[in-house]
Structure formats: structure tokens, C-alpha cells
Amino acid sequence: MPLEIVRNDITKMQVDAIVNAANESLLGGGGVDGAIHHAAGPGLFAECRTLGGCKTGQAKITGGYDLPSKYVIHTVGPIYKDGEHDEKALLELCYRESLIIAREYGCQTVAFPLISSGVYRYPKDQALRVAIDVISQFLLENDMTVYIVIFDRTAYQISEKLFSDIAEYIDDKYVDEHTDHSRERIRMNAFHPIVSELKRKKTDSAPVELCECQAMPSADDLNSRLDRLDESFSQMLLRKIDEKGMTDSQCYKKANIDRKLFSKIRSDVNYKPSKPTALAFAISLELSLEETEDLLRKAGFALSHSNKFDIIIEYFISKGNYNIFEINEALFAFDQSLLGA
Ligand code: ADP
Numbered sequence: 001m002p003l004e005i006v007r008n009d010i011t012k013m014q015v016d017a018i019v020n021a022a023n024e025s026l027l028g029g030g031g032v033d034g035a036i037h038h039a040a041g042p043g044l045f046a047e048c049r050t051l052g053g054c055k056t057g058q059a060k061i062t063g064g065y066d067l068p069s070k071y072v073i074h075t076v077g078p079i080y081k082d083g084e085h086d087e088k089a090l091l092e093l094c095y096r097e098s099l100i101i102a103r104e105y106g107c108q109t110v111a112f113p114l115i116s117s118g119v120y121r122y123p124k125d126q127a128l129r130v131a132i133d134v135i136s137q138f139l140l141e142n143d144m145t146v147y148i149v150i151f152d153r154t155a156y157q158i159s160e161k162l163f164s165d166i167a168e169y170i171d172d173k174y175v176d177e178h179t180d181h182s183r184e185r186i187r188m189n190a191f192h193p194i195v196s197e198l199k200r201k202k203t204d205s206a207p208v209e210l211c212e213c214q215a216m217p218s219a220d221d222l223n224s225r226l227d228r229l230d231e232s233f234s235q236m237l238l239r240k241i242d243e244k245g246m247t248d249s250q251c252y253k254k255a256n257i258d259r260k261l262f263s264k265i266r267s268d269v270n271y272k273p274s275k276p277t278a279l280a281f282a283i284s285l286e287l288s289l290e291e292t293e294d295l296l297r298k299a300g301f302a303l304s305h306s307n308k309f310d311i312i313i314e315y316f317i318s319k320g321n322y323n324i325f326e327i328n329e330a331l332f333a334f335d336q337s338l339l340g341a
Contacts, residue, residue, distance in 0.1 A: 002139045002256050002340070003132070003146050003325060005332055010149045011039035016107035017071040018064070018149075019098045021115045024053050024076050026060065031118045032151075041066040048074070057093035061101050071105060073098045077116030080123070088130060091116055095134040103142060111147040132325045140253050233278065233298035234271050240285050240295070255284035256324050256340035275301045279313055280339040286322045289314065309336040 010018050010032060020036045023029050026048045028037045037044055043065040051074075054060050059075035075098045078090035094115050102110045112131060116122035128148070135146050231239070241251045252262040257280055265271045273281075278299040282292040289303075292313075296302055303310040312334060316327045328338045 005148045013111040014068045015109035015111045017110045018069045019112045020074045022074040032113045057090040059097040080121045099138045109145045136325045255280040
């Protein structure tokens with residue numbers, strides 16, 4: 001997935017480059033900077049000494065030494081004072097400059113910490129928002145997988161307003177439906193004779209005499225229905241892309257889906273995506289709730305009010321908010337799977 005938020009120690013990330021929230025001297029410090037120098041070993045410090053420091057908002061690259069990543073991109077975030085001292089513009093610049101250097105060095109995978117959100121006191125929710133906005137903008141034009149690596153749980157929390165709005169929506173809609181296993185067994189038994197009859201029919205040409213279950217279709221009927229399959233998920237997806245006047249790459253990038261997965265879906269008419277993938281495309285195509293349900297059905301899924309994930313998606317679609325990264329922030333805050341591959 002092109003943008004992922006993960007909880008980890010950045011020094012453990014197996015990526016082409018990790019980004020360091022450094023200070024202007026580039027000679028090491030506390031926090032993530034200290035952790036990176038500690039894990040990379042003295043070679044990193046020696047190279048940093050040759051760089052002559054780095055201005056706030058700028059970035060410089062070094063080797064990764066003992067780290068699992070090939071490079072470290074050092075960027076200097078702004079010290080947060082009151083939000084009136086260009087802090088946001090400087091923080092945006094840190095992400096952009098780091099991504100540009102990563103692209104210059106051919107990095108396919110890059111991991112960022114939440115720059116400035118520690119000792120430099122940038123409010124974590126706003127720091128996360130800046131990171132998501134700049135990275136997602138960059139990913140619309142570039143093929144790269146970027147991780148935002150978050151160390152502590154509080155940083156996961158999205159802005160108060162979004163959080164409480166969604167919590168309320170979930171409270172309203174969430175129904176904890178327990179599966180009724182006896183009903184489930186009855187359903188299974190009802191369907192079973194047809195399944196076994198179909199299997200038998202494959203090897204046996206004798207006329208079929210079928211089950212007592214009146215409501216179910218006969219095997220012949222079912223066979224003929226199987227011959228008249230509806231448009232598949234892949235077909236509907238490609239049709240919608242055309243109808244919306246999008247290119248394939250605009251669609252999969254906006255869906256936060258990587259190119260390889262999209263090609264697989266494109267080339268396999270019967271491809272069955274996961275539910276988050278199917279929904280990511282619905283969001284990317286800005287489908288209405290009804291169209292979303294339709295696309296989901298093609299993949300064998302439905303939106304349900306007994307599932308927080310579904311309610312969050314429904315909330316965003318009903319508000320006309322199709323920003324996949326904001327949706328993922330919300331899903332993340334509620335410990336749900338994220339949209340995308
Ligand atoms: P800054 O001076 O830019 O604020 P800090 O290192 O103090 O930099 O903090 C930046 C962010 O990095 C903070 O959110 C902090 O929780 C996080 N952090 C600290 N150590 C690690 C680590 N090993 N991996 C990932 N993130 C980390």
C-alpha cells in the first residue's frame with residue numbers, strides 16, 4: 001500500500017530509507033535522532049560531521065550503516081511555538097524535501113517518524129495531519145511506498161472533532177448482532193441437497209430428482225443461472241473508471257492501492273478483492289452509497305451496521321468525504337483495518 005501508518009521503532013524498519021528528525025547541527029540528539037544514531041553505529045556520526053549541518057525545513061542524505069535501511073534522510077523540523085511562526089509550512093517542507101531526495105536516490109520504500117512532534121512540541125494530531133497531507137499529495141504523482149512510523153499510542157488519535165463525530169455515529173448505528181447458530185444450521189441444511197446434487201450431476205447424466213426444499217431453485221435452474229453471470233467486480237471497476245473519466249493510475253493511486261495489485265485485478269475478470277480493497281476503489285471513484293453497495297456485492301461483501309469498519313466507511317461516504325487518508329486515520333483510531341491493498 002503506498003501510504004501506511006504503522007506502530008514501530010523506526011530503526012527496525014526494513015525500507016530503502018528512514019527519515020531522521022534531526023537538529024540543525026546534524027550531530028545527533030535525543031529522541032528518534034538518538035535512537036537512529038545508536039542503531040546505525042559510529043559510521044553515521046562520522047558521515048554527518050562532513051555535512052555542515054542542515055537548515056530547518058531542508059533535508060540531507062547519508063548511508064544507513066548498521067541499520068536495516070540503506071539510507072538515512074536527515075531533516076530538521078520546526079520548533080513549535082504557537083503555530084504563528086511558519087511551523088506548518090516548514091514542517092510540510094521537511095516531508096516534501098525528504099521525499100524529493102528519496103526519489104532522487106531511487107528509494108521505493110521510505111519510513112518517516114512524526115517529525116517535530118516530540119521535543120519540538122508540534123501537536124501530534126496536527127503533525128500527523130501534515131504528514132498525511134504532504135505524503136498523499138506526493139504519492140499521487142510518484143510510485144513509492146511510504147510508512148508513517150508512530151511510536152506512541154496517543155499520536156494515533158485523530159483530531160478531537162473527527163473522533164467524537166465518528167464515535168457518536170458509531171454509537172447510533174452499531175448493533176452487536178450475535179450470530180444465531182441454530183438458524184445458520186437450518187440454512188446450511190436447506191442448501192446442502194442442491195450442492196450435492198450439482199456435484200453428482202457433473203458425473204452422472206441421469207435425470208435429477210431434487211429436494212423437498214420448495215424455496216430453493218432446482219439444480220438445472222441453478223446451472224442456467226450460473227451460465228448467466230452478472231458483470232464481475234473487475235468489469236464493474238473498469239467500467240466505473242471510464243465513466244468517471246479517470247485513468248487507471250489516477251484511480252489506483254487515489255485508492256492507495258499499488259500498481260501490481262491493480263494489474264492483477266485488471267487482468268483477471270474473476271478477481272475477488274478483499275473488502276478493504278473493494279472499498280478503497282469505491283472511495284477513489286467517489287461512488288454513492290448505493291453504488292458502493294453494488295460494487296461490494298460483486299466482490300461478495302456488504303456494508304453492515306454490526307461492524308464498526310463498515311459504519312466508519314458509511315459515515316464518510318454519507319458526508320461526501322472521499323479522502324482515503326482521512327478515512328484511514330479514522331479507521332486507525334478505531335483499531336480497524338485500513339483501506340487499500
Ligand atoms: P523532534 O525534535 O522533531 O520533535 P523527537 O525525536 O523528539 O523529534 O520526536 C519525534 C517523534 O518521534 C515523536 O513523536 C517521538 O515519539 C517519535 N520517536 C521517538 N523515538 C522513536 C523511534 N525509535 N521510532 C519512531 N519514532 C520515534
